[in-house]
Amino acid sequence: MGRLTDKVAIITGGARGMGESHVRKFVSEGAKVVFTDLNEEGGQALAKELGENVLFVKQDVTKEADWTTVIEETEKAFGPANILVNNAGISMSKPLMEMTEADYRKIVDINQVSVFLGTKAVVPSMQKAGSGSIVNISSMNGLVGGAVGYTDTKFAVRGMTKAAALQLAHYGIRVNSVHPGVIETPMVTQGDAVEMIKEFAKHIPLKRVAQSEEVSSLVLYLASDESSYSTGSEFVIDGGLTAQ
Secondary structure, three states: OOOOOOOEEEEEOOOOHHHHHHHHHHHHOOOEEEEEEOOHHHHHHHHHHHOOOEEEEEOOOOOHHHHHHHHHHHHHHOOOOOEEEEOOOOOOOOOHHHOOHHHHHHHHHHHHHHHHHHHHHHHHHHHHHOOEEEEEEOOHHHOOOOOOOHHHHHHHHHHHHHHHHHHHHHHOEEEEEEEEOOEEOHHHOOOOHHHHHHHHHOOOOOOOOEEHHHHHHHHHHHHOHHHOOOOOOEEEEOOOHHHO
């Protein structure tokens, strides 16, 4: 308990799934958390449940104006931000020849451009705070091949992480990327996906998919001062998949 006491965190895509897990973990460790999502109903319900140290802001992460609002609301409610978790993202598995330009631009905007916008927006706030930690959620597909579009953006997040880490180090701002494998979220525990995931798990060295809580523990470490000498690095949590 208390690993994020006196810290102010912003978490995107926090209304459900892995983002919700991050929000809960950060609050339990003493942070004041502003989390964002387009899912207003889910976001408001979670904020109400978690209490006074949490604020929900509806946000389209692809819009620079929305990022300005999020930073303003954060500083008004809790003060300058110490932490940003760029968690919002979508997946898409269309074959290359079936993917439209609109499909491609959508996934690039949400998975890649949003990370640029968020990083740029939060730096002045972190300068006020005196230091900061930015955690970018990439994927194991930011290390190895996968679906066109999704893989492209997750490699880009990995690259932006390194570039930003070098540029922001002299401000005391650290930037790292997290590369999850298959995570047990509602998206993969419904319908036909259940049997597919069970079969896929046989090929994971640890023979299971990860729980969101396990990823949140790694994100917590990178957000906290415990990782004070880590920046510009990839942190892989994939059960050994990319080690094969």
